Amino acid sequence: KNQVEQSPQSLIILEGKNCTLQCNYTVSPFSNLRWYKQDTGRGPVSLTIMTFSENTKSNGRYTATLDADTKQSSLHITASQLSDSASYICVVSPHASGGSYIPTFGRGTSLIVHP
Amino acid sequence: NAGVTQTPKFQVLKTGQSMTLQCAQDMNHEYMSWYRQDPGMGLRLIHYSVGAGITDQGEVPNGYNVSRSTTEDFPLRLLSAAPSQTSVYFCASSPSGGPTGELFFGEGSRLTVL
Numbered sequence: 001k002n003q004v005e006q007s008p009q010s011l012i013i014l015e016g017k018n019c020t021l022q023c024n025y026t027v028s029p030f031s032n033l034r035w036y037k038q039d040t041g042r043g044p045v046s047l048t049i050m051t052f053s054e055n056t057k058s059n060g061r062y063t064a065t066l067d068a069d070t071k072q073s074s075l076h077i078t079a080s081q082l083s084d085s086a087s088y089i090c091v092v093s094p095h096a097s098g099g100s101y102i103p104t105f106g107r108g109t110s111l112i113v114h115p
Numbered sequence: 116n117a118g119v120t121q122t123p124k125f126q127v128l129k130t131g132q133s134m135t136l137q138c139a140q141d142m143n144h145e146y147m148s149w150y151r152q153d154p155g156m157g158l159r160l161i162h163y164s165v166g167a168g169i170t171d172q173g174e175v176p177n178g179y180n181v182s183r184s185t186t187e188d189f190p191l192r193l194l195s196a197a198p199s200q201t202s203v204y205f206c207a208s209s210p211s212g213g214p215t216g217e218l219f220f221g222e223g224s225r226l227t228v229l
Contacts, residue, residue, distance in 0.1 A: 004157065031215050032215060034217070036218075041222075041223070042222055042223070043119070043205050043207070043220030043221050043222050043223055044158075044205075044218070044220050045220070046217045046218065049217065089157070089158070091218075093214065093215035094215075096215075101213060101214055101215055102160055102173060102174065102214055103160075103214055103215060104157070105157035105158040105159070106157055107155060107156060107157045108157070
């Protein structure tokens with residue numbers, strides 16, 4: 001069964017500090033990996049997407065990396081802001097050649113940024 | 116563009132009641148889907164549609180019905196509500212690539228079944 005595991009489950013940091021969130025997956029064959037940001041009480045919003053051949057993608061202060069060999073991804077947040085407080089969800093989509101194209105969602109990492 | 120609009124935002128039901136969660140999108144997306152989000156679990160796919168007149172089951176379809184008569188609308192029906200269906204429901208659409216494309220989510224509908 002395809003799985004996506006995220007760590008840590010929750011994280012508290014001070015405003016201005018950097019942090020890195022982890023995502024390990026077993027989805028194979030693999031189509032793409034996305035990171036979503038979900039503010040409390042809102043729907044998730046896409047931050048980055050990476051395909052099999054990409055190993056890094058940036059979106060402002062957010063940088064995602066991908067190691068397809070070890071099936072690991074990370075999301076690095078630089079110079080955190082209070083507005084970064086949210087849940088960050090890793091989503092891995094299988095390649096249709098594997099018989100299914102339903103994405104697998106991780107449980108998310110809850111990030112709290114304190115002033 | 117309003118994006119993906121879900122109604123109602125909050126609903127309380129008694130066990131055995133039925134109801135429909137509405138979802139509408141104005142982005143002309145072919146792909147639409149319903150997810151449920153429970154504490155400590157990832158989003159789980161209930162039903163999806165790749166175009167008007169076409170629907171299919173996701174991971175957790177039992178107790179739910181969908182239809183897709185237009186590109187814009189994708190309602191989710193709870194046939195006989197059970198406490199296990201207490202959850203936050205999200206509708207999402209995608210412009211291309213089906214479920215592997217970027218998903219645009221609504222704001223969610225919080226359902227409590229007593």
